[in-house]
Amino acid sequence: MTLDVAAVRAAYPALRDGYAYLDGAAGTQVPTPVIDAIASAYVTGIGNTGGPFPASHRSDAIIEDARRAVADLVGGDPAGVVLGPNTTTLVYRFAQALAATWRPEDEVVVSRLDHDANVRPWVQAAARAGAVVRWAEVDPATGELPVGQYDALLGERTRLVAVTAASNILGTRPDVAAIAAKAHAVGALTFVDGVHATPHAPVDAGALGADFYATSAYKWSGPHIGAVVADPALLETLRPDKLLPSPDSVPERFETGTAPFADLAGVTAAVDHLAGLGGGVGVGGTGSRRERLLASMAAVESYERELFGVLLRGLEELPQITLYGKPARRTATAYFRVAGRTPGEVAEHLAGRGVNVWHGHSYAWELTGALGLRDSGGAVRAGLVHYNDRSDVDRLLAGVAELAGSSGSTGLGS
Ligand SMILES: Cc1ncc(COP(=O)(O)O)c(C=O)c1O
Numbered sequence: 001m002t003l004d005v006a007a008v009r010a011a012y013p014a015l016r017d018g019y020a021y022l023d024g025a026a027g028t029q030v031p032t033p034v035i036d037a038i039a040s041a042y043v044t045g046i047g048n049t050g051g052p053f054p055a056s057h058r059s060d061a062i063i064e065d066a067r068r069a070v071a072d073l074v075g076g077d078p079a080g081v082v083l084g085p086n087t088t089t090l091v092y093r094f095a096q097a098l099a100a101t102w103r104p105e106d107e108v109v110v111s112r113l114d115h116d117a118n119v120r121p122w123v124q125a126a127a128r129a130g131a132v133v134r135w136a137e138v139d140p141a142t143g144e145l146p147v148g149q150y151d152a153l154l155g156e157r158t159r160l161v162a163v164t165a166a167s168n169i170l171g172t173r174p175d176v177a178a179i180a181a182k183a184h185a186v187g188a189l190t191f192v193d194g195v196h197a198t199p200h201a202p203v204d205a206g207a208l209g210a211d212f213y214a215t216s217a218y219k220w221s222g223p224h225i226g227a228v229v230a231d232p233a234l235l236e237t238l239r240p241d242k243l244l245p246s247p248d249s250v251p252e253r254f255e256t257g258t259a260p261f262a263d264l265a266g267v268t269a270a271v272d273h274l275a276g277l278g279g280g281v282g283v284g285g286t287g288s289r290r291e292r293l294l295a296s297m298a299a300v301e302s303y304e305r306e307l308f309g310v311l312l313r314g315l316e317e318l319p320q321i322t323l324y325g326k327p328a329r330r331t332a333t334a335y336f337r338v339a340g341r342t343p344g345e346v347a348e349h350l351a352g353r354g355v356n357v358w359h360g361h362s363y364a365w366e367l368t369g370a371l372g373l374r375d376s377g378g379a380v381r382a383g384l385v386h387y388n389d390r391s392d393v394d395r396l397l398a399g400v401a402e403l404a405g406s407s408g409s410t411g412l413g414s
Contacts, residue, residue: 001278001299003296003299003300003386005303005386005387006389008386009389011032012030013032014029015387018354019356020391020392020395020396021385022357022382022384023356024384025219025362026358026381027219028218028219028220028221028385029221029387030222030270031273033273034221034223034270038263038269040265041261041262044058046058048258049259059259062264062265063083065264065265065268066225067251069267069272070227070267070271072271072275072289073203073220073293074229075203075206075207076229077232079232079251080230080231080234080251081228081229081251082228082229082254083225083226083227083264083267084225085226086218086226087117087193088226089226090228090254091122091191091193094121094228094240095121095125096240097240097241097254098125098238099125099126099131100239102125103130104130104131105130105132105157106158106159107131107134107159108134109153109154109160109163109183110133110135110162111135111163111164111174112135112137113164113170113366114163114167114193115193115196115362117195118162118193119365131159132157136150138172142327143170143325143327144172144327144328145163145172145174145179147179147182150182154182154183154185154186154188156186162190162191163179163180163192164197165192165193165194165198165203165213166194166196166331168195168196168362168363168364169324169333169335169364169367169368169378169381170324170330170367171327171330171332171333172330173331176208176209177207180192180210184209189211189212189234190210190212191211191214192210192212192213192214193214194210195214196331199220199221199300199386200300200301201297202298203215203297212228212229213230222267223260223267224263225264225267235250236250238253240254242256271289271293274293275292275293275296276292277296277297277299278295303386304388307388307390308334308384311332311334311396314397315397318401319404321339321400321404322337322339323336324336324371324379332383332384333381333382333383333384334382336380337373337379337380341403343377343378344360346359346403350380350396350399353398353402355396357380357382358380358381359377359381361374361378362381
C-alpha cells in the first residue's frame, strides 16, 4: 500500500500558504475533516455531560468516540483511555497518582533520551516520595539508548520505568519492548512516551509492554489534546487527587474539569483521517478501523523512510553540517548544525526561504545536555510527517546549502 501524497496534501488547507512545514515534530497541521468535525460539534450544539437532553447526549457520544478512536490508534482498550489537555499535564497527573504508592528508597528509572515531559514529573514526584531516581544514559555518538544498561538499573525496589518510544530530536526508537520486559521481570510498571512515535509508525502499546502509553493528538493531525492509554484494571488501582463530586469511575477519575468536547470530536476525525491514508483520504476502505490504521501507518512509515533518506543524504553531502545521532531505528527527524551559524540563525534563514524548522533544545533537556548542545542553542530540527513531499525536502536542502557555502553562499558568519 502506498501513500497518495498529493491527495493527502490537498486535505490540509494550511499547506496552501506555500511554506514547507518541516516542524511537524512540534505539531502538525490539521486536515479539513478535523476542522469540520470541530466546527460541526459547535454548529450542532453540545452540552455538558450527563444531562437528559440531546445536546448533552452528543457530548457523551463525542467522548466515547474519542476513547474508541485513540484505542484503535495505539492498540488499547477504550475503557482505559484517559483524555486530557496535553501529555505533560497527564504525566504530572499520573506521577502524582503513582508516587502516592511509593515508599522511601523505592526506585524510578528515567532516561536521558526522553523529552522532559517524561522525566521531570517523575524526578519531582520521586523527590517528594523519598524515592531514588536512576538514569539510563544515551550513547552520544549514535543517539542510541542501550538496553543492556537496564540490567544494572533495575532491581526489586524499582517501581517505574519511564522511557520514550521515540526521541523528539534524534528520532531514535529504542527497544522499548526489551526494556519493558526487563522492567516487568522485577515487577516495575512502564510509562512509555509515545508522543513523537505515534505519528510515524503503527503502534501496538501492548506489544511494546507499555503499562501506560501517552500520545498527543496535535502531533498526528488532530487538535491539542493528550491521552494516556492503560489497562482499566490498572487504572482502578490508582487514586489521583480529584474533586469530591466528580466521577470516581475509570477512566473519568483521572480527568479533571469539563472536557473540550468539540476538540474531542476532532480527535476522532483525525484518527479516521489516518485510517483512510492507505486507501485515499477519508473513512473509506475495508476492515476494522484498527486494521486500516495498521496498514496506513505502515504506508506512512515506509513513505517517510524513503523521503528521509533523501533528506539525510542531502545534508550529509553538504560541507559544514554536523548531524547528531545515527540510530539504527528512527523516525524521520534530523537534528543538525551548520558550522559558523547559530541554530537560530539557520532557522531564521530557512524561514526567509519559506521553510519551517524548529531550533533549540526542543525540551529534550537531558539529551541536549548529554550531546553538549544545550548551553549553546541546541541544534536545528527538521522532521517529516506524512504530508511532506520531495519539494519540501529540496527547499530545505537548498536553503541549508546557501548557508553551508556549497551554492549561493551567504558566507559563514563568525
Ligand atoms: C516526545 C515528546 N514527549 C512529550 C511531549 C509533550 O507533549 P505535550 O505538548 O502534549 O505536553 C512532546 C512535545 O513536543 C514530545 O515531543
